[in-house]
Amino acid sequence: MPATSASASASTVPPASYTTLPISGGAVISRSTQNLSACLSRTRPWPEFLATTAVIDLPPSLSEAAHRLRRNASHFSVNYAVIVTACAAVSLIGAPIALIVISFVFFLWLILHFFREDPFLIRGYHVNDWAVILGLVLVSIAAFWITGPLNNLSIGIGVGLLIFVIHGVLRNPQGLFLDENDAVSEGLVTSLSNASSPVTAEFNSINPCK
Template identity: 75%
Template sequence: MSSAAAATYTTIPISGIDVIFRSTQNLSASLSRCRPWPEFLATVSALDIPPSLSAASLRFRRNAAYFSLNYAMIVTACAAVSLITTPIALILLGFVLFLWLILHFFREDPLLVWGRHVSDWAVIAGLVMLSILALYITGPLRNLSIGIIVGLLIAVVHGVLRNPEGLFLDENDAVSTGLIASHSTNRSGGASFTPPV
């Protein structure tokens, strides 16, 4: 485990249940940052064909950064729809995805099992083996692949056709594109102040 990853952990060990509870809160907070669906779907006026391949690439990168959670939800939904004919596979793979989200992607604290620290590599190895086992038992690899590919195609088409003008990731992005002016600082490091006349 790297020292950078260890630095994000809390210093007080907490139980496995608390780790899962905090990971669930992190997942919920992350999902709350999803862009509104009406903004994602936009109006017909926000859709157009980019003038060049480089413009299409830039447009897709900006939209992918701005709508990343929306795209992830679309790919997940397409994968789930592709497994409708095999409900046991849908339930089992949904549970495995939930474990990946809780135990790896949104976990901030070290995982303790029966009082022993479980390394990040052990968690990843266990999740990979569990994923392979779930795919082997249920056998929906072909349907799942088709669902993921359809979801990715939807995301790419939307990312290329959706005009990103007016979409800003944060204040720094708005400053760099000139929507808002940055505050200049004086030599002492403080913000400059111009009194009203």
């Protein structure tokens, strides 16, 4: 009988509810800025990126060229992003107003979309992610319509992407350090959970995300 009473009491207990603490817009931007800074800190050393002529050669086949491009894109992803951004900025030097406006819009995309992890609140109301994207798209369209730098910006981005492709194909990735995911895909490590393996321990020590 006591067991029955206990079970009946348990059945009447409402389920636990969990709430998240509201985060101010300033805190959201601050955390996004920290995420952006952490991403930029993973930039590979530029001497390693530039390397020497000893690691620059033509790939023997198209498949090898694709393999090099994929490996270099994974290893130097932040470096390539910096180069494309720098080329885009250089293309707008002749239009300083456009450079300032487009840079601000680009910063908004990074902070409010790409590097944002927390819900975005305005006066206590949660703003849907799609609403944030729509707002950023409208702001971007307005910025391009007002400043009109689309042609120059397209050329700058195109030059940056061309540098990325040329470097990614000609830079021989042999000898570059791999992270754990690359090591597993290449068959060099059989399991990420095998911490006792000296090879895995070595990759853990060089993985920048650890």
